[in-house]
Amino acid sequence: MAISVPADPASGRSGPKEVAVVRHPIADARNIVVGYELRFGGSIDLGDPAMDAKATSALLVEAFGDIGLETLAGRHPAWVTIARNFLVEIGPPPVRPDRAVLQIKAYHARDDLLQILQRLSRSGYTIALDEWEGDLGQNVEELMSLCSIVRVDISKISAAELPRVLRVPKMQGALLVATEVGDHAAFLRCQELGFTYFQGEYFAQPRTFKHRGVATAGLGSLRRLNELTSGEVSFEDLERIISSDVGLSLKLLRYVNSAFFSLPRNVSSVHEALSLLGVRTVRRWTTVMVLASIPDVPDELVSLGLRRAHMCEILAGGTTSEEREMMFTIGLFSVADALLDMPMADVLETLPFTEELQAALLRREGPKGELLAAVTAYERGEFPTLPVNDTRPTLAGAYRAALEWADETSRAIA
Known part of the structure; x- marks a missing residue:
């Protein structure tokens, strides 16, 4: 409203x-x-x-x-x-x-x-x-x-x-x-x-640029992220990726069974979660939880990534579901350098992102990069305007919706 x-x-x-x-x-x-x-x-x-x-x-x-x-x-x-x-x-x-x-x-x-x-x-x-x-x-x-x-x-x-x-x-x-x-x-x-x-x-911001690479605590997360973002991940591949990490499996099942999803029955396995929610949905939330589970990361930073992700997704407007998913990914990974404590260029070297996504995240180039730049400018209180587009809400409306959604999601995955 x-x-x-x-x-x-x-x-x-x-x-x-x-x-x-x-x-x-x-x-x-x-x-x-x-x-x-x-x-x-x-x-x-x-x-x-x-x-x-x-x-x-x-x-x-x-x-x-x-x-x-x-x-x-x-x-x-x-x-x-x-x-x-x-x-x-x-x-x-x-x-x-x-x-x-x-x-x-x-x-x-x-x-x-x-x-x-x-x-x-x-x-x-x-x-x-x-x-x-x-x-x-x-x-x-x-x-x-x-x-x-x-x-x-x-x-x-x-x-x-x-x-x-x-x-x-x-x-x-x-x-x-x-x-x-x-x-x-x-x-x-x-x-x-x-x-x-x-x-x-x-x-x-990343805490140190003293060396290339990532802290040991983040190596496992990077490997998981690499697998999760590699092209079209199949049902079987995703089940294997999640099931091979007991902690991630438990977190996913706890989250899927939370009030956030309001499923008609209790989900007791990764296979069942995939069958009920689909590969795309489970893949998204597994990626979110991998990023959120990196040690020594401020809760507010995770919330910021979620807020940017949903705000970018909302502002993608009436585009295809693939485009909206890509904008969600761009918003989420815009804080990956701070989460993993390494330069964004080094993060992207380890992930199979397209040139378009890399240009958006590294240099704010292209339509997707420009949209991310508008989102981050709004966060700073600069209150920019976007070109008129009847298929998407205002930045103010998108921010409000993303704020509420990100806070609820943060509580659910904690």
Whole structure:
């Protein structure tokens, strides 16, 4: 169900459109998600000081009511940036204090905002100071005293300057969040500096490029993936591949018998699963489970791969089932380098993918690569537009559907 807002003439579509929203994970040092920052596109920008607060509030109520906070953030708090005029004119967003972290940009706060923040803090809301760069101008120190969390965009501050920037928040005892953490080297630096939480693309990047090849823990997975992606796998071949791995067989049977599939009877063997679901379906889920079972992989990374896979599949639109399956594979394997901790080029050398798939995954080339690029841009909160196509949904609609599906699937295969 779409959220109706005024049509955007520039979008190329007529009638109502959906509110674009994306969630960005915030994780601790063990890569366990502790919250999701919600970023809205189009008509909702809670952090824009020039916005129409009342109109934005109405859209926000619709967004939370229609999409549901459970879908957007699950059991975690939703981190939302709020502009001064929204708080002054409207108050807090329609979210319970225990389900939200309110982010306030670091700037010279007026007394009316400080009074509102004091009331919110007494009401149980957690307040985070966002985009802190070490400026102790008028009222900023008082603003910080109301914020138990301080967020620092490390991409905007040099490594030499970071200790100075962190001095005051550390003296205040604030919990430090590093944002825009681009890779594992930056993640490790931030850990050493005393950051507690981390946000950025680091978790979806390979941890090291020190050598060609893959860690021993991933060798078995690569062999399985090679067999599973080799052309047309027969019923007998797939049964042999799965049955030869006891752990994989048990995981597949547990998953097939879960509420996700809602089969009419309990499935007790790989042969029976293949007979009921078919080679294509079992092959897909076996591939997903091989990737998800690689040791020491963050759950959020598996969820990201599933979300991209389903979003790409949805956006393939009214093409053939083979094309949709190919787009699912491209989305799923777009995180294979991070899952296997090796460069994407090395991953693809070991897998029998076509030139078309390799070009899409390595260089975002061709129609399939361009579609993957649009999906990843949407994830970053850039909210691109796709050419008008009546056979496929909007990026916003595809993201929402993929988000819910990926979360449900992640729980089922855990």
